[in-house]
Amino acid sequence: MRGVLRLGKIAGIEIGVHYTWIFALVLFTWLFAQSTFPAIYPGWPIRTYWITGTIVSLAIFISVLVHELCHSLVAINRGLKVNSIIFFIFGGVSNIENEPESARVEFLMAGAGPLSSLILGGIFIGGAFLLDSFNRFAEPLVGTIYYIGVINIYLAVFNIFPGFPLDGGRVLRSIIWGITRSLHKATMIAGNIGRLFGWAMILLGIALVFGKDIWIFSGGLVSGIWMVFIGWFLASAADNAMREQSLRQQLAGVKVKDVMDRSPECVSPAVSIESVVHDSFILRGRRALPVCTEKGLVGIVTLADVKRLPQDVWSNTPVQEIMTRSPLLAVDQEEDLNMALQILAKNGLNQIPVLKTSQLVGLLSRADVIRYIQTRQELGMKTG
Ligand SMILES: [Zn+2]
Incomplete structure (x- = not known):
């Protein structure tokens, strides 16, 4: 991911911050130093507000990190990467390589985060009350610890809302999945609640922008805009999850060989780029070609490879100079199409060679999959 500063590794997991996170850090410091603390604890020196604001803001970061680590550690414990x-x-995101394969695993993974925040919140708030009872500790110290606790409780409560992609939505999905045995149905229900939740936040945010106080939310431009963005982020994440799920559903049971291009003409490594561009890319509308010798597949050349070279050298440059060389990532023709799509997505590829007992028999591209779905839809064929 671009714009990410790597901080290090915890339990083999890379921890990084995207540059946009700085805005969140500044915003929270400012909110606590300028608004929350002065309103609740009047009379502190200005400097104290800024120091405690900064500490709380960093504590938010660590609290979210603990929360995400708990999700991730359960995932690792259950064999996910x-x-x-x-x-x-908008917070922290754990990049888990595969989806949980059972409702139980998803339930445990999703529940671990809010549970950890709840426990941390209890410890900090309890600690603050304990210190306060001694009557010897300064108010800024007790107040800071108390609010770190409040933030953790807030993290738990916000995340437990039952709309996907929030943790509560994942818990709900796992429960419906467990009962109905249908991941599809479960994703659609949790996703739709998530979308509603996102839109509710957007509307609430707009109302706050116009300066209205609603229930426990106090109006203001910054908090309103903030809420609109989080709502929009959640609603689009829910939409994506539902779209991906319905695609998976449509392609369930379909194999790579049902969709692939079965006649990928092979070009020789010595052929010029110009002739590939003319004969295959322009004339036949292809976007990628396997490169073969009599021994078999040696590489793949794509439109993107060609684009990197200036046009005036196309005629005297052989394909082998720009192709991606073997060993190439490939899939077997009997592979599940959904699995093949995951491989494409994970590796940022647009196409992949298809093999049958290690012989090249086809080429699978995202465009093939889209065409497959569109044709079936146009003909009114039931998929899945
Ligand atoms: Zn979480």
Whole structure:
């Protein structure tokens, strides 16, 4: 991911911050130093507000990190691979390589985060009350610890709302999944609640922008805009999850060989780029070609590879100079199409060679999959 500063590794998980996270840090420091603390604890020196504001803001970061680590550690414990935890303007995201394969695993994974926040919140708030009872500790110290606790409780409460992609939405999905045995149905229900929740936040945010106080939310431009953005982020994440799920549903049971291009003409490594562009890319509308010798597949050349080279050298440059060389990532023709799409997505590829007992038999591209779906829809064929 671009714009991410890597901080290090915890339990093999890369921890990084995206530059937009700085805005969140500044915003929270400012909110606590300028608004929350002066309103609740009047009379502190200005400097104290800024110091405590900064501490609370950093504590939010650590609290979210603990929360995300708890999700990730359960995932690792259940055999999933966690690549990284990245912080950005709306919080932290664990990048888990595959979806949980059972309702039980999803339930445990999703529940671990809010549970950890709840426990941390209890410890900090309890600690603050304990210190306060001694009557010897300064108000800024007790207040800071108390608010770190409040933030953790807030994290738990916000995340437990039952709309996907929030943790509560994942818990709900796992429960419906467990009862109905249908991941599809579960994703659609939790996703639709998530979308409603997102839109409710957007509307609430707009109302706050216009200066209205609603229930426990106090009006203001900054908090209103903030809420609109989080709502929009959640609603679009819910939409994406539902779209991906319905695609998975449509392609369930379909194999790579049902969709692939079965006649990928092979070009020789010595052929010029110009002739590939003319004969295959322009004339036949292809976007990628396998490169073969009599021994078999040696590479793949794509439109993107060609674009990197200036046009005036196309005629005297052989394809082998720009192709991606073997060993290439490939899929077997009997592979599940959904699995093949996951491989494409994970590796940022647009196409992949298809093999049958290690012989090249086809090429699978995202465009093939889209065409497959569109044709079936146009003909009114039931998919899945
Ligand atoms: Zn969470």
